Amino acid sequence: MPDRKINIWLDAGLIDADAAQRIREYEADRSRPLGLWSLIGLGALAIGLGIISLVAANWDDIPGMIRLAVHGLLIAGLCAAIYLLQPRKGFLGLYLKDVLLFVLAVLGLTFFGHLGQVYQTSSPLWQPLVIWLLLFSPLLLLTGRGWLISMLWMVGLLGTALTYQGWYFEQTESPQSFYLAMITSMPVFALVLAVFMRKISARQAFWEQIGQFALAAFVAAVTLKLIADSVSAGGLLGSEAYVSDIAAIQLVLWSAAALLIYSFNRIATGVSIGGILVAAAIISFVSSIAQSGEPLGNAILFMAFWAAVGWSAIYSGWRNVFQVVVAIIALRLIILSFQLAYDLFSSGLGLIIAGLITIAIAVMAYRVSRVLAPTKISTGEQDDEGGDQ
Amino acid sequence: MSRYRRFFLPLALLLPLAGLGLIWLMTDRESRQGTEWDVPIAGYDPRDLLRGHYVQFRYDWPAVAHEDIPIWSASRKSLCIRGTAPDIDSVEVRDISGFSEEMESSCDATAKANPWSEEGDDGLIRDRIYVPQEEGRDYDRKLANPGLQGIVRIRINNKGFITPLSLSFQPRLDDNREQENVQ
Numbered sequence: 001m002p003d004r005k006i007n008i009w010l011d012a013g014l015i016d017a018d019a020a021q022r023i024r025e026y027e028a029d030r031s032r033p034l035g036l037w038s039l040i041g042l043g044a045l046a047i048g049l050g051i052i053s054l055v056a057a058n059w060d061d062i063p064g065m066i067r068l069a070v071h072g073l074l075i076a077g078l079c080a081a082i083y084l085l086q087p088r089k090g091f092l093g094l095y096l097k098d099v100l101l102f103v104l105a106v107l108g109l110t111f112f113g114h115l116g117q118v119y120q121t122s123s124p125l126w127q128p129l130v131i132w133l134l135l136f137s138p139l140l141l142l143t144g145r146g147w148l149i150s151m152l153w154m155v156g157l158l159g160t161a162l163t164y165q166g167w168y169f170e171q172t173e174s175p176q177s178f179y180l181a182m183i184t185s186m187p188v189f190a191l192v193l194a195v196f197m198r199k200i201s202a203r204q205a206f207w208e209q210i211g212q213f214a215l216a217a218f219v220a221a222v223t224l225k226l227i228a229d230s231v232s233a234g235g236l237l238g239s240e241a242y243v244s245d246i247a248a249i250q251l252v253l254w255s256a257a258a259l260l261i262y263s264f265n266r267i268a269t270g271v272s273i274g275g276i277l278v279a280a281a282i283i284s285f286v287s288s289i290a291q292s293g294e295p296l297g298n299a300i301l302f303m304a305f306w307a308a309v310g311w312s313a314i315y316s317g318w319r320n321v322f323q324v325v326v327a328i329i330a331l332r333l334i335i336l337s338f339q340l341a342y343d344l345f346s347s348g349l350g351l352i353i354a355g356l357i358t359i360a361i362a363v364m365a366y367r368v369s370r371v372l373a374p375t376k377i378s379t380g381e382q383d384d385e386g387g388d389q
Numbered sequence: 390m391s392r393y394r395r396f397f398l399p400l401a402l403l404l405p406l407a408g409l410g411l412i413w414l415m416t417d418r419e420s421r422q423g424t425e426w427d428v429p430i431a432g433y434d435p436r437d438l439l440r441g442h443y444v445q446f447r448y449d450w451p452a453v454a455h456e457d458i459p460i461w462s463a464s465r466k467s468l469c470i471r472g473t474a475p476d477i478d479s480v481e482v483r484d485i486s487g488f489s490e491e492m493e494s495s496c497d498a499t500a501k502a503n504p505w506s507e508e509g510d511d512g513l514i515r516d517r518i519y520v521p522q523e524e525g526r527d528y529d530r531k532l533a534n535p536g537l538q539g540i541v542r543i544r545i546n547n548k549g550f551i552t553p554l555s556l557s558f559q560p561r562l563d564d565n566r567e568q569e570n571v572q
Binding site for chain 2: 061075079082086104112123139142143
């Protein structure tokens with residue numbers, strides 16, 4: 001913290017001399033030799049790159065068994081390091097351990113590829129991903145602290161679900177609705193787990209992040225589905241009869257999840273998340289049943305879903321989420337105005353009308369986000385969606 | 390925290406170690422199972438420098454006309470190989486659907502395309518073998534030599550998937566054809 005800022009505040013009478021002194025002492029305690037650390041980091045990076053280059057240049061000459069053994073030893077060494085770092089607090093215990101955990105998990109994932117290369121085997125991608133998830137989830141979820149680990153785990157979970165779904169479609173002629181509904185509900189399950197664990201775990205911030213990533217993935221997936229529904233009848237899964245079956249099963253699953261989340265967490269966040277889940281379930285179901293190419297109907301469904309997200313944001317005081325919601329609904333309105341004025345385009349009149357509507361929507365959206373947006377300092381519950389403050 | 394450290398953390402750390410070790414062991418065991426055969430190759434494509442260090446080739450299965458293995462449905466076909474490893478006496482193309490245990494027992498080995506390999510559904514027709522970089526030039530010369538016949542030693546594992554193991558060369562036996570011409 002530069003002294004300059006403290007002096008300005010002191011001169012302006014915002015803080016008194018005592019407070020200024022205390023801030024200086026506090027910051028001096030917290031300061032780290034950044035220059036030294038960055039040089040050490042640079043050196044470590046150079047060594048790492050050098051080792052990687054040496055290994056890569058001689059990859060063919062190193063027998064496969066030795067390479068695999070070194071790979072395995074690295075993994076074991078990282079496990080030992082994490083075990084030793086666990087009781088440490090501060091920089092080593094919090095940050096370095098997370099970084100080591102991340103490297104360990106990535107090394108574990110590449111081990112499957114390495115095995116495949118040495119033994120010349122190949123398998124569908126979801127298989128190693130599932131095994132990785134089973135082997136590493138307990139460790140990642142028990143020890144992770146920061147977004148590096150929460151994000152890695154969510155990416156692993158969603159990647160597994162997506163690759164499995166792709167494979168499943170290739171393998172089978174008549175996919176099982178229940179199966180597909182379960183696979184596509186993975187973010188919801190992660191969300192329930194996160195809300196539950198947040199209550200009982202000492203690492204609240206970590207589970208909050210898992211919940212945020214899960215919710216973001218879920219909202220993005222539902223949005224994509226609604227867009228796909230409007231582009232082609234049947235949406236992402238093709239125009240098959242089982243689409244509405246899947247949506248019906250999802251309706252039950254997601255509503256149950258919403259109920260569970262509400263029972264875990266009866267304050268603002270629980271209500272908001274539950275609201276989003278129920279709204280998504282109903283709207284997605286209606287969209288799947290309707291399977292219409294009508295621009296107005298699809299736009300209404302899309303905006304209804306995002307309005308539900310917006311209501312949840314107001315309810316829980318997620319300011320930035322609310323701003324995003326307003327922007328997205330405004331964009332969808334603008335697209336709708338162009339869709340509806342499409343046949344008037346040739347006359348030029350449609351273009352003018354669409355332009356006027358666009359400006360009007362932009363102005364209105366700005367007003368709405370100013371008037372309705374939750375205030376920056378949220379009262380009561382501290383911003384639960386930490387990433388969205 | 391102390392209970393967590395004493396009990397759960399070591400378990401969570403041992404789980405990936407044990408799991409990866411077990412998978413390594415299983416992969417290693419599986420790689421030793423199956424039978425090895427020698428298959429002549431044809432229509433080679435010398436090293437593709439852009440895509441790595443390998444020789445791409447086509448299998449020239451003995452006593453099978455190339456057209457018998459249609460490319461578009463290769464994944465639905467299997468090869469019934471008869472002989473005493475590594476010498477192939479005869480090869481028969483069969484449909485995978487309508488395939489029975491009984492039929493399989495009459496073959497010494499059954500080969501199927503592995504749809505997850507680089508060659509995908511074409512695995513019965515073409516394949517690739519990785520060669521050390523320094524020996525690339527040597528392989529190049531031998532492959533281009535019309536007097537030499539390339540032979541690939543393959544392993545067919547218990548699932549029926551093919552893995553090329555090594556590439557060797559022997560003088561081409563064109564004597565028969567020449568004799569026929571003379572007659």
